[in-house]
Amino acid sequence: MIQLIIKRLAIAIPTLIIIIAFVFGLMRVAPGGPFTNERALPPEIEQKINEAYDLDKPLIQQFGIYLSKIAKGDLGPSYKYKDFTVNELILSGFPISLTLGISAIIISLLLGSLLGIIAAIKRNTIFDYAVMGISLIGICVPSFVLAPILSLFFGLYLGFLPISGWNGGNIYNLILPVVSLSLPQIAIISRMMRSSTIETLNSNFIRTARAKGIPKRRIITKHVIRSSILPIIDYLAPATAGLMTGSIIIEQIFGLPGIGRYFVVGALQRDYTLVSGVMILYASLLMFLILLSDILRAILDPRVKIK
Amino acid sequence: MNIKHYSKDDLDNILSVKGNSLYSDAFKRLLKNKASLTSLIILSLITLLSVFGPYFLQYDFYETDWNSIYLPPSIESGHYFGTDGNGRDLFVRILYGGRLSLSIGIIATLVSVIIGVTYGTIAGYFGGKLDTVMMRIVEILYAMPYLIFVIILMVVFGRNIYLLFLAIGAVEWLTMARIVRGQTISIKEKEFIEASKSLGQSSFLIIIKHIIPNLAGTIIVYITLMVPSVIILESFLSFLGLGVQEPLTSWGVLISEGSREMETAWWLLIFPGLFMVLTLASLNFIGDGLRDALDPKEY
Amino acid sequence: MQTILNVNDLSVNFDTSQGLIKAVDNISFSIKKGECLGIAGESGSGKTQTFFSITGILSDNGTATGIADFNDVDLLKLTEKELSKIRGKKIGFIFQDPMTSLTPHMNIGNQLIEVSMIHKKNTKNDALKKAKEVLDIVKLPRIENLLKKYPHELSGGMRQRVMIGISLMCDPLFIIADEPTTALDVTTQKEILKIFNDLKKYKDITIALISHDIGVISEVSDTILIMNEGRIIEKGNCKEVLTSPKHEYTKHLLSCVPEWMK
Numbered sequence: 001m002i003q004l005i006i007k008r009l010a011i012a013i014p015t016l017i018i019i020i021a022f023v024f025g026l027m028r029v030a031p032g033g034p035f036t037n038e039r040a041l042p043p044e045i046e047q048k049i050n051e052a053y054d055l056d057k058p059l060i061q062q063f064g065i066y067l068s069k070i071a072k073g074d075l076g077p078s079y080k081y082k083d084f085t086v087n088e089l090i091l092s093g094f095p096i097s098l099t100l101g102i103s104a105i106i107i108s109l110l111l112g113s114l115l116g117i118i119a120a121i122k123r124n125t126i127f128d129y130a131v132m133g134i135s136l137i138g139i140c141v142p143s144f145v146l147a148p149i150l151s152l153f154f155g156l157y158l159g160f161l162p163i164s165g166w167n168g169g170n171i172y173n174l175i176l177p178v179v180s181l182s183l184p185q186i187a188i189i190s191r192m193m194r195s196s197t198i199e200t201l202n203s204n205f206i207r208t209a210r211a212k213g214i215p216k217r218r219i220i221t222k223h224v225i226r227s228s229i230l231p232i233i234d235y236l237a238p239a240t241a242g243l244m245t246g247s248i249i250i251e252q253i254f255g256l257p258g259i260g261r262y263f264v265v266g267a268l269q270r271d272y273t274l275v276s277g278v279m280i281l282y283a284s285l286l287m288f289l290i291l292l293s294d295i296l297r298a299i300l301d302p303r304v305k306i307k
Numbered sequence: 308m309n310i311k312h313y314s315k316d317d318l319d320n321i322l323s324v325k326g327n328s329l330y331s332d333a334f335k336r337l338l339k340n341k342a343s344l345t346s347l348i349i350l351s352l353i354t355l356l357s358v359f360g361p362y363f364l365q366y367d368f369y370e371t372d373w374n375s376i377y378l379p380p381s382i383e384s385g386h387y388f389g390t391d392g393n394g395r396d397l398f399v400r401i402l403y404g405g406r407l408s409l410s411i412g413i414i415a416t417l418v419s420v421i422i423g424v425t426y427g428t429i430a431g432y433f434g435g436k437l438d439t440v441m442m443r444i445v446e447i448l449y450a451m452p453y454l455i456f457v458i459i460l461m462v463v464f465g466r467n468i469y470l471l472f473l474a475i476g477a478v479e480w481l482t483m484a485r486i487v488r489g490q491t492i493s494i495k496e497k498e499f500i501e502a503s504k505s506l507g508q509s510s511f512l513i514i515i516k517h518i519i520p521n522l523a524g525t526i527i528v529y530i531t532l533m534v535p536s537v538i539i540l541e542s543f544l545s546f547l548g549l550g551v552q553e554p555l556t557s558w559g560v561l562i563s564e565g566s567r568e569m570e571t572a573w574w575l576l577i578f579p580g581l582f583m584v585l586t587l588a589s590l591n592f593i594g595d596g597l598r599d600a601l602d603p604k605e606y
Numbered sequence: 607m608q609t610i611l612n613v614n615d616l617s618v619n620f621d622t623s624q625g626l627i628k629a630v631d632n633i634s635f636s637i638k639k640g641e642c643l644g645i646a647g648e649s650g651s652g653k654t655q656t657f658f659s660i661t662g663i664l665s666d667n668g669t670a671t672g673i674a675d676f677n678d679v680d681l682l683k684l685t686e687k688e689l690s691k692i693r694g695k696k697i698g699f700i701f702q703d704p705m706t707s708l709t710p711h712m713n714i715g716n717q718l719i720e721v722s723m724i725h726k727k728n729t730k731n732d733a734l735k736k737a738k739e740v741l742d743i744v745k746l747p748r749i750e751n752l753l754k755k756y757p758h759e760l761s762g763g764m765r766q767r768v769m770i771g772i773s774l775m776c777d778p779l780f781i782i783a784d785e786p787t788t789a790l791d792v793t794t795q796k797e798i799l800k801i802f803n804d805l806k807k808y809k810d811i812t813i814a815l816i817s818h819d820i821g822v823i824s825e826v827s828d829t830i831l832i833m834n835e836g837r838i839i840e841k842g843n844c845k846e847v848l849t850s851p852k853h854e855y856t857k858h859l860l861s862c863v864p865e866w867m868k
């Protein structure tokens with residue numbers, strides 16, 4: 001297991017460095033970017049950037065400094081907000097985005113897998129059609145269409161739920177954002193789970209289990225699920241990436257001051273350091289999730305050999 | 308590996324077995340599938356409307372009319388889907404938006420298909436170390452947060468519609484490359500490829516003449532599934548104000564405006580949303596139908 | 607001798623996109639207690655589906671009609687729940703493909719013990735004891751070690767022995783062995799057939815041995831069925847049918863057997 005983790009880290013860390021190099025390169029070529037010479041910045045920020053990145057040093061050295069700062073967790077000063085560092089901005093949004101993201105991912109995984117399994121077992125029944133129909137809506141109705149419609153209906157029309165704001169993490173304020181964020185993922189996961197469960201149910205070893213006279217419930221819990229959940233484990237990282245991008249929109253729509261919000265504001269105002277900081281944070285998170293799903297897979301599937 | 312030797316006649320025989328009938332059969336099967344057929348009709352209608360509709364309507368998409376702002380949908384006024392805060396006719400705007408959304412969908416998809424197919428066939432056909440390296444690169448790129456990457460490109464290079472095509476195409480090719488590589492590997496093992504090799508055809512010719520035609524089915528299926536995701540991506544960016552800019556409009560732009568004004572004018576959100584959702588759903592159904600049609604399961 | 611399985615007018619149909627497929631067409635046969643029935647026929651002749659239908663493990667698109675009396679109970683009339691109390695307990699099934707017939711993520715020990723823990727309500731310890739016993743019967747070495755292994759760590763022959771072991775966990779009256787040796791080399795094949803002969807002789811277990819290989823069948827079987835296209839072409843005493851086949855198809859089948867096996 002430790003060998004597996006080391007192997008994966010040996011891929012993940014260079015990948016991250018490449019991504020950072022890429023971001024750095026983009027900022028160098030960006031018109032008016034932090035690493036070019038013709039900048040029109042307020043003098044205070046100009047000075048901070050100079051201090052932070054030693055801009056008179058040669059390029060490769062600049063990158064070295066940039067990289068080592070990131071390794072220490074320092075994403076530099078904001079390019080637009082003169083009183084804040086990128087770290088401060090990200091940290092202020094982090095609790096909100098994290099709460100949103102973790103609730104959404106847990107709900108999507110649990111509900112998506114459960115619905116998929118039941119639909120597969122009750123294949124071609126009303127339940128199956130209903131789940132597949134709803135998941136079709138989840139796939140075809142993008143979150144930026146769904147979220148406004150949900151808030152129009154539940155917030156404005158029925159008046160049940162608040163349609164915007166964080167309100168200190170009040171559960172009612174969370175419902176609409178989390179639902180709009182998870183629905184597309186529930187849709188995808190339930191479809192994946194349904195088809196992989198059907199495939200497993202049709203496999204020879206399930207026939208063996210039936211021939212052994214094992215009760216249906218036990219067949220599902222002991223023989224089917226551990227095989228059919230594997231594609232979902234592999235989907236963990238892409239799902240997280242989906243939720244990250246989804247949260248950018250959702251935070252915008254529901255007026256939640258999370259990281260996604262800062263990212264959009266940063267993008268619109270060309271706050272290069274902020275935008276790259278968020279990109280690097282997201283990339284690191286994804287690397288971590290890929291590692292996590294590799295480990296989970298190795299635990300669940302004895303056939304995974306450490307190559 | 309032992310390469311058998313074939314005469315030219317053998318080769319022709321082997322090749323002629325797999326004819327065009329495969330695709331025409333598949334098309335017939337597709338038309339028998341009710342969901343796909345309906346989707347095909349809806350999609351053609353939306354496309355035709357978007358392309359030709361604006362010529363037949365009495366309003367222009369930029370025409371503001373301060374006497375008719377926020378008109379609800381009605382037949383009498385001629386604003387079938389109502390008007391927006393500038394008194395512009397929503398129907399025309401939806402059709403113009405459709406032109407843009409659909410063309411971005413198609414063009415960006417083509418970009419990604421070209422990159423993906425080239426990359427995938429090369430990796431799959433030549434195999435070995437080259438394949439390992441190429442696929443490792445794909446794996447690494449997969450771990451990138453796509454959209455954020457596109458946004459950064461847009462931030463750095465400015466909002467430019469051609470860049471948008473390229474940027475979206477550049478992130479969407481990965482899946483295509485993976486699938487094409489897998490298929491290429493299995494086609495490569497087939498008899499007729501060996502036959503061509505033994506006749507001394509060059510790799511380039513074999514890829515162009517034998518491999519890619521056999522990939523056509525897969526490629527078509529993935530195009531129908533990729534166009535919707537590109538349309539969503541574009542709308543997503545436009546929704547955030549990072550994609551298409553006024554005076555141009557796309558479904559994403561319209562939905563974004565609509566969601567801001569839904570309290571006063573629900574139609575501004577519902578109708579563009581409906582067009583978009585119908586298009587996405589149709590494409591998905593057609594994709595699913597095509598997949599079944601090209602790969603009929605026996606039982 | 608007492609009849610243990612009596613099949614009457616059994617048909618199996620599959621509903622497919624190309625219409626109804628008749629896999630088994632109105633067949634009748636019976637097996638006496640303690641004897642071994644060999645079922646021979648070429649690929650696709652309906653051998654497997656006959657026994658799938660009797661034990662109620664047909665694919666979802668298949669339906670079976672007719673009567674299959676097992677100890678005077680018509681298996682085709684039982685519910686899934688009632689059937690599952692007979693399967694694994696009174697009837698053991700050994701499948702055609704040992705490579706894919708074991709659950710990949712469960713170790714061998716657990717796959718064995720769950721059978722008797724469910725059917726006989728054995729404690730884990732008793733079940734483990736039984737598991738070691740049956741693995742000994744199928745002549746697997748280093749049993750302690752084996753119990754913790756996963757199927758992918760075993761060879762095809764070992765997996766097939768494990769399959770046979772699973773079918774023996776509850777001391778069944780009747781074992782259905784579907785091509786138990788097809789995927790194996792000749793030496794392993796011989797050893798496995800010896801296990802069946804022992805089971806028949808010492809444990810008085812009734813066996814249905816399916817194979818397209820007449821040589822295999824003649825080693826163990828007392829009676830034989832020859833099937834083709836879902837129908838029974840010829841049935842009777844194994845030796846008699848093989849030495850003086852009445853039907854053309856049987857002669858044809860026999861002509862495919864290599865000389866040295868006869």
Ligand SMILES: Nc1ncnc2c1ncn2[C@@H]1O[C@H](COP(=O)(O)OP(=O)(O)OP(=O)(O)O)[C@@H](O)[C@H]1O
Pocket residue numbers: 606620621622627628629647648649650651652653654655656665667668702818
């Ligand atoms: N799920 C199914 N749907 C449709 N047809 C099926 C299905 N399962 C089996 N069949 C058909 O039933 C027929 C009999 O199959 P069966 O498995 O009994 O053959 P077999 O005699 O065991 O052959 P083999 O020696 O290859 O195992 C075959 O023609 C097969 O195509």
Ligand SMILES: [Mg+2]
Pocket residue numbers: 653654655702784
């Ligand atoms: Mg069979």
